[in-house]
Amino acid sequence: MRETRRPIPKVPTQIAGLDAVLDGGLPRGRISLASGGPGSGKTVLGLEFLWRGAMAGDPGVFVTFEERAEAVRSNARSLGWDLAALEKAGKMAIIEAHLSGNEVVSGDFDIQGLLTIVAGHVMRIRARRVVMDALDVLLRVYADPQRERTELYRLQDWLIDRKLTSVVSVKAQLDGNMAHRYEFLDFMADCVIRLDHRVNGHVATRRLRVIKYRGSGFGTNEYPYVIGEHGIVLFPLTKAQLTHRPLGQRVSSGLAGLDAMLDGGFRRGACVLIAGSSGTGKTTLASAFARAAARRREKVLYLNFEESQEGMVAGMLSTGIDLRPALRTQRLMVQTALPEAMGSDNHLMRVIDALDKFKPAHLILDAISACVRMGSEKAAFDYLMRLVAVLKERGITCILTNQSNGLAGACEELSGIGFSSVVDAVIQLRFVDAGQEIGRQILIIKSRGSGHSNRREPFYITPQGIEFPNNLRPPSARAGQADPKGGGK
Amino acid sequence: MSKAPKVRLRKGNGQRGRYLLRLFIAGNGPNSKKAVANLRGLCRMHLNGRCTIETVDVVKDFQAAVRDNILVTPALIRVLPRPRVMVLGNLSDLSKVLAALGLSGSDS
Numbered sequence: 400m401r402e403t404r405r406p407i408p409k410v411p412t413q414i415a416g417l418d419a420v421l422d423g424g425l426p427r428g429r430i431s432l433a434s435g436g437p438g439s440g441k442t443v444l445g446l447e448f449l450w451r452g453a454m455a456g457d458p459g460v461f462v463t464f465e466e467r468a469e470a471v472r473s474n475a476r477s478l479g480w481d482l483a484a485l486e487k488a489g490k491m492a493i494i495e496a497h498l499s500g501n502e503v504v505s506g507d508f509d510i511q512g513l514l515t516i517v518a519g520h521v522m523r524i525r526a527r528r529v530v531m532d533a534l535d536v537l538l539r540v541y542a543d544p545q546r547e548r549t550e551l552y553r554l555q556d557w558l559i560d561r562k563l564t565s566v567v568s569v570k571a572q573l574d575g576n577m578a579h580r581y582e583f584l585d586f587m588a589d590c591v592i593r594l595d596h597r598v599n600g601h602v603a604t605r606r607l608r609v610i611k612y613r614g615s616g617f618g619t620n621e622y623p624y625v626i627g628e629h630g631i632v633l634f635p636l637t638k639a640q641l642t643h644r645p646l647g648q649r650v651s652s653g654l655a656g657l658d659a660m661l662d663g664g665f666r667r668g669a670c671v672l673i674a675g676s677s678g679t680g681k682t683t684l685a686s687a688f689a690r691a692a693a694r695r696r697e698k699v700l701y702l703n704f705e706e707s708q709e710g711m712v713a714g715m716l717s718t719g720i721d722l723r724p725a726l727r728t729q730r731l732m733v734q735t736a737l738p739e740a741m742g743s744d745n746h747l748m749r750v751i752d753a754l755d756k757f758k759p760a761h762l763i764l765d766a767i768s769a770c771v772r773m774g775s776e777k778a779a780f781d782y783l784m785r786l787v788a789v790l791k792e793r794g795i796t797c798i799l800t801n802q803s804n805g806l807a808g809a810c811e812e813l814s815g816i817g818f819s820s821v822v823d824a825v826i827q828l829r830f831v832d833a834g835q836e837i838g839r840q841i842l843i844i845k846s847r848g849s850g851h852s853n854r855r856e857p858f859y860i861t862p863q864g865i866e867f868p869n870n871l872r873p874p875s876a877r878a879g880q881a882d883p884k885g886g887g888k
Numbered sequence: 889m890s891k892a893p894k895v896r897l898r899k900g901n902g903q904r905g906r907y908l909l910r911l912f913i914a915g916n917g918p919n920s921k922k923a924v925a926n927l928r929g930l931c932r933m934h935l936n937g938r939c940t941i942e943t944v945d946v947v948k949d950f951q952a953a954v955r956d957n958i959l960v961t962p963a964l965i966r967v968l969p970r971p972r973v974m975v976l977g978n979l980s981d982l983s984k985v986l987a988a989l990g991l992s993g994s995d996s
Contacts, residue, residue, distance in 0.1 A: 498960075502975065502976045503976070503985070505982075506981055508961060511960070512959050512961040513960065515953050516954055516958075519954070
């Protein structure tokens, strides 16, 4: 028989993305445990929980067993959090709880002193949240696992008796024995969060996982997160982010010939992949789209992982595409970055930040083949999946270029199960040996929700732009029908 | 509710070699009682009363615990002579306490 339980009361953390994973927040009046290695962000997590609470009028006490209070304040300041002001306003208290390590131990003792100090501050500011950062440092004073355990139970009872919503952080021990030592901490907490900071191919990535949550559902995946400019940002692929908008109206590719092949152009909000080997004209095609969009007074965000803005503008000028007016009118924004400059999570956050501020109608990413340099193929795949999910949710058209070698289906070349499913249209460019010279051909491999040409069409890149020598007409016109929603491939 | 011992002064034999010891306890539990008794015994037996003992109950005076950063109780601080020394626990291991206070091998 299934027990019907009332949902347990929760305290939202207000940390970006975390409450979605925690199905609402941390358990009210209970203990949550955050563990992770050095640099995983345990301190920031606890601090952000308190800071956001205090800013919303819910005071909290931060107990630091490792860092100096001044170090905590200055770290917080770098994230834009003024703790000193909150302390002055009686919304926060920071307790520096250090043992020097030089103490002589003679006989039994307990942590009543600490609890007394914390109780004093809790009463003074009427705190309802308590964070104990690096509790393992305090526990080390007991060189006896049994005593550690009884003291933890004392702490647990004390926190729960006072109905304090608490976050206790401990360093995950790299040493196998020590890991076992703090295993029982998981039992005292109602919610256990593991933070992981790993380095893959010289690029750091952070992952958060909820191990357990008594009486509540929670997201069970590993979620990437970054410590951004204003705190922790999680990227859960929540249900909301997976509900894509349907494809929108037609939008011109910027090239009459290509529009004809596409039965009128791209669909707004679609994800279009332009694949081809180096020099086939991927950037030129994408730039033609950007220029046309800007002329229609629509904004385009161009992510360039391959070359500088100046290099790109100069290169496009030689093909007759002048991007300077679009840049001048600020309808085109170019964001360049070396893929290896930061982890994929930071890249993603940077884009999302730009999307929020610039609010483009379209985004161009040139090129996804460079994304592998963010660390690994997996990191690149994660980055692209999450980015496309965000774009689809917001109805932003997305043009991806991909440098692919050979003539194999560009779609299959994208490793990772499921990526091709988010791509709505695939355009392949290639070189052909045309006797005395090299020619170029374009082929539409798929175009979801639209009829399209199935022919390889020749095209030229001239100093005046891209030219299609054949007089192209939309396939629906050729077939004698004009159903714009026409049937797929 | 039982009263914890308040500040208690014991006159010593002159100022030279005077000890000022501050004992922090929390309430009147077994460890508190043991610590108080152990420290009194130590003072009598090893310092001939040349010591001043301040006993602070952190439950009643949390600011005092804050001032001296007392996280665990019982805790003993040798305030004088300098340097400051801290001993944690109910002081049941006499030889360790004596060593920490610099009284090993002293007259009894």
